[in-house]
Amino acid sequence: MRPGTTGTLKAVFFLFASICAWYSGYLLAELIPEVSLSSAAYSIRNIGERPVLKAPAPKRQKCDHWTPCPSDTYAYRLLSGGGRDKYAKICFEDELLIGEKTGNVGRGINIAIVNYMTGKVMATQYFDMFEGDNSGQMINFIQSAPSKSLLFMVTHDDGASRLKEDAKKVIEGLGSKHIRNIQFRSSWVFLTAKGLQLPEEIQRESINHSDSARNRYSGWPAEVQIEGCIPRKTS
Structure with a gap:
């Protein structure tokens, strides 16, 4: 196969893969609710934070x-x-x-x-x-x-x-x-x-x-x- 033909096929394949990736991302964004995405982003931001544990108030005797x-x-x-x-x-x-x-x-x-x-x-x-x-x-x-x-x-x-x-x-x-x-x-x-x-x-x-x-x-x-x-x- 001639070199020019090989280069053209690679370009067409790369363009096709890019279109498929974009379309997959679009479908995923449509299927996942916005609230879930927001919660996930919030959770990621707070991964490094230590949870605050509150001891129960002592019962009066x-x-x-x-x-x-x-x-x-x-x-x-x-x-x-x-x-x-x-x-x-x-x-x-x-x-x-x-x-x-x-x-x-x-x-x-x-x-x-x-x-x-x-x-x-x-x-x-x-x-x-x-x-x-x-x-x-x-x-x-x-x-x-x-x-x-x-x-x-x-x-x-x-x-x-x-x-x-x-x-x-x-x-x-x-x-x-x-x-x-x-x-x-x-x-x-x-x-x-x-x-x-x-x-x-x-x-x-x-x-x-x-x-x-x-x-x-x-x-x-x-x-x-x-x-x-x-x-x-x-x-």
Whole structure:
């Protein structure tokens, strides 16, 4: 075959291939929706980007515990007051028994009595230990708690100045190991029970004394707190 003829055939073949390629592209563009093309282009642009993973919001637990209490227990959290403006709190089964929001917290020793069998609050009261003679009233209140009841005690401001010996004996008889050490403006929290024995491993008491060199607030120590889970069936 002559050289001129070969060159002509190559040119015709190249032109035919180009027309076929263009027509194939045209058909493909007509068959694929525009939305799919846009999505594909967007995906290509974001191949190098790392996906943003959002952790789920932590589920709130009863009385603001970090971990939930078992279903067959009661959740509790006791927090003493701090300074003049941070009021004491007693939370039981996610119910605020004593606190600023409930309007029943005051200077001195704050006490809540709960029916152990039902988990319902029976009475709350605070006893001023800075002014007045209120130790006797507090003893009567504590002794009024029936058998099978839980008692929660927290201080706000000062719970020691007018706390008498007979009141200390009553609280000591309920298992307190620190009531005799309580001082002016000490932060103190205490959990006890009447007519039943609480497990040894649960948090029952904590105290922090005023120290001018280490006070968190002017004239007051830092708050103290205890929290945990009380089994619904105890000995």
